[in-house]
Amino acid sequence: MRSVASSSPLPAHNSPPRHNSSFVKSIGAIIWKDLAAEMRSRELLTAMLVFALLVILIFNFALDLDATTRKAATPGILWATFAFAGTLGLNRSMALEKDRGCFDGLLLAPVDRSAIYFGKLISNLVFMLIVEAVVLPVYSVLYNTNLFNPGLVSVILLGSIGYVAVGTLLSSMAVQTRTRDVLLPILLFPVIIPILIAAVNASSGFLQGIAQAEIMPYINLLLVYDVIFTAVAFMVFDFIVEE
Amino acid sequence: MEPQPVALKVLNTLSILFFLGALGMVFLYAPLEVTMNYVQKIFYFHTANAWVGMLGFLAAAVAGFIYLVDHDLKWDIIEVAAIEISLVFFLIAILSGSIWARPSWGTYWTWEPRLTTAAILEMVYIACLLLRQGIDDPDRRARFSAVYTLIGSISVPITFLSIRLFRTIHPVLIGSGSASAQGSFDMTPKMLVTLFFTLGTFSVIFVTLFWHRIRLGQLSQLVDQRKLEE
Amino acid sequence: MIVVKRLVKRFGLKTVLRGLNFVVQDGEFVALLGPNGSGKTTFLRILSSLARATSGEISVAGFPLPGQASAVRRNLGVLSHLPLLYGDLTAEENLHFYGRLYDISDLNRHVDQVLELVGLLPRRRELVRTFSRGMQQRLAIGRAILHDPQVLLFDEPHTGLDQGACDMLDHLLREVSGQGRTIVMTSHDLSRVEDLASRFDVLSHGVITASIGRNEVGQNGLAEFYRLALAN
Numbered sequence: 021m022r023s024v025a026s027s028s029p030l031p032a033h034n035s036p037p038r039h040n041s042s043f044v045k046s047i048g049a050i051i052w053k054d055l056a057a058e059m060r061s062r063e064l065l066t067a068m069l070v071f072a073l074l075v076i077l078i079f080n081f082a083l084d085l086d087a088t089t090r091k092a093a094t095p096g097i098l099w100a101t102f103a104f105a106g107t108l109g110l111n112r113s114m115a116l117e118k119d120r121g122c123f124d125g126l127l128l129a130p131v132d133r134s135a136i137y138f139g140k141l142i143s144n145l146v147f148m149l150i151v152e153a154v155v156l157p158v159y160s161v162l163y164n165t166n167l168f169n170p171g172l173v174s175v176i177l178l179g180s181i182g183y184v185a186v187g188t189l190l191s192s193m194a195v196q197t198r199t200r201d202v203l204l205p206i207l208l209f210p211v212i213i214p215i216l217i218a219a220v221n222a223s224s225g226f227l228q229g230i231a232q233a234e235i236m237p238y239i240n241l242l243l244v245y246d247v248i249f250t251a252v253a254f255m256v257f258d259f260i261v262e263e
Numbered sequence: 264m265e266p267q268p269v270a271l272k273v274l275n276t277l278s279i280l281f282f283l284g285a286l287g288m289v290f291l292y293a294p295l296e297v298t299m300n301y302v303q304k305i306f307y308f309h310t311a312n313a314w315v316g317m318l319g320f321l322a323a324a325v326a327g328f329i330y331l332v333d334h335d336l337k338w339d340i341i342e343v344a345a346i347e348i349s350l351v352f353f354l355i356a357i358l359s360g361s362i363w364a365r366p367s368w369g370t371y372w373t374w375e376p377r378l379t380t381a382a383i384l385e386m387v388y389i390a391c392l393l394l395r396q397g398i399d400d401p402d403r404r405a406r407f408s409a410v411y412t413l414i415g416s417i418s419v420p421i422t423f424l425s426i427r428l429f430r431t432i433h434p435v436l437i438g439s440g441s442a443s444a445q446g447s448f449d450m451t452p453k454m455l456v457t458l459f460f461t462l463g464t465f466s467v468i469f470v471t472l473f474w475h476r477i478r479l480g481q482l483s484q485l486v487d488q489r490k491l492e493e
Numbered sequence: 494m495i496v497v498k499r500l501v502k503r504f505g506l507k508t509v510l511r512g513l514n515f516v517v518q519d520g521e522f523v524a525l526l527g528p529n530g531s532g533k534t535t536f537l538r539i540l541s542s543l544a545r546a547t548s549g550e551i552s553v554a555g556f557p558l559p560g561q562a563s564a565v566r567r568n569l570g571v572l573s574h575l576p577l578l579y580g581d582l583t584a585e586e587n588l589h590f591y592g593r594l595y596d597i598s599d600l601n602r603h604v605d606q607v608l609e610l611v612g613l614l615p616r617r618r619e620l621v622r623t624f625s626r627g628m629q630q631r632l633a634i635g636r637a638i639l640h641d642p643q644v645l646l647f648d649e650p651h652t653g654l655d656q657g658a659c660d661m662l663d664h665l666l667r668e669v670s671g672q673g674r675t676i677v678m679t680s681h682d683l684s685r686v687e688d689l690a691s692r693f694d695v696l697s698h699g700v701i702t703a704s705i706g707r708n709e710v711g712q713n714g715l716a717e718f719y720r721l722a723l724a725n
Contacts, residue, residue, distance in 0.1 A: 040563045041596035049593035057581035060620065121575030125636075127543055128577075129594035130566040186414065193407045197397030206393055207411065210386040211418040217425040237428055245421065252417060256410050259331060263403070263544040336505070401505030488506040 046131045050139025064112045068151045072105040095223035107205045109147045110187040114195040137257040145184045171226030178242040179219035189253040192260050218242045274471040281464040293457040302366045305359050311465035312356035319349025324416035327409035339405035340480035350388040353381050380423040387415040494519050500549035509535050511699035522670050524690035525679045531696050533679040537648045541571045554643045570637035570645045574652035576629040580622030595640040607635040627658025647678040651685050695722035
């Protein structure tokens, strides 16, 4: 076994203290790692998808609706499904880091803490969007409604961003407590109510073909929420991970 | 643990006196309202409790924020005290609101902005307390609690505004008819005086309870310390 | 080079480290001994920048903590009893990931070298979750030295390993320490560190209560030294 030292770079204490590794590069590495690991095991996506479809199934029997009422209830059912399935993804994503001590591995690296936050946020978002991308066509087919509406898609995107922005922060907290998985929905749902209000109403607006001007307040609400909470979460993330 | 300071003892007495005074004013001084009679009198307590709940909410948000900057555990004690008290006062406000709503509007509950937001705020408080329960390390518990309180104190006002937005754009949905008709009676000067007196009373009660609860927190901390020193 | 002065760590009201003083020169291999719960892990977490001290001065690899934590991290490798590896990635992918976080140039070559050093080159494309615990620890060492850090911190690395795996780990530790790095290893098991360290310190009741160089320890002297240190 040869040694590494002979061909390695100069010892770092001879050069001036360097900053953290490139912010963007670190984020990219974390996203790649999450996606690659998930593509291998597909545990997280499968769990989220199956759960989402089950929720839709339950809604079908729990709310035995006629076609017109169901049309009106579609946005609500969709967002309830996303909200519940989302917590599964958030929980799992953090648990994977915590379990083998990997989160420490991330913290030990010369990486900006907020890069870790953004990396996890984006990979959580990707997983959520994948699930939503599957649920929409399935729902369309099951209930013979056309959900391929660009307005609807943009609402789902904006809503998911806000959800994941807060969810990533809160799941980082929840995973460090004794109660873990159970705690995340309890923490998350009360504070994402604005997303639900805005998203359900905007979705409903787009599906019913209501005038854009009337839907804009809700879109604005989503945008405001997304910006505020991504900024706040990004600023306080340090407090969650540094002891 | 030092005994109650004089100021606190005075507050104890004042709280009781003012409360009795408020009861007197509400039942004896304030006139009977035309349509709702005695039921309307609960309005004074309902409003006062909600007002005090708001005070607690602000106190919690500020204390949490200061803790994140300062890292002094005393702000954590203050934050928990504020959350617990605000939780109870808002609960009383919600319940009294329900008692008022039933005879007035025929329903115990309405999804109008203030009531709904109060309920959501209660959920945020409970979530925060559950979060705290799941953490053993005092410093981490204080940090997480402060962060969640911060998130909650930004989200809840936004929620309130969102529900209001929802209300103005859409017609009233399934359920209550005159949901937005809160406080829809005219207040005579005597009623106003009673209202302000009640608000003042409950503010005094709030400060008293807050102080007691903080002392309780400090005592609890002392007990923990003694336990460790054994 | 590690310098620690009057380090205090409190968890709420509980004081775990009470004014700890600790100095390690370049190239020394210090074994930090002490019973379970004596604060060894807490101390190492503070040294590795994962936790903050309540008060005191610390500098690792020439940089102060927590002020220049990122510079410290760049020069630090950590091995704990948890492997800090992603089970769903291959050995190679794990190292590539960490390599990117540490901004290592010529990453492919480094990864190959490290895999060869820890004897896992033939298994580079296998998922880490199929590895035995011993293999995971070896890969973990690889991860720890990938960025060629000056300082290495090992927290009870032999935990959960069988004799064969321990021997392999020791071999690697000797190899790695022979390159002039500064190493601190905690252990509550003397037999593990007897042949490896150049100095033995005992952490008890929140401070270093005793310290002895390798050449001052006779046959069976280490056990006696440890017993005496704890008895005080």
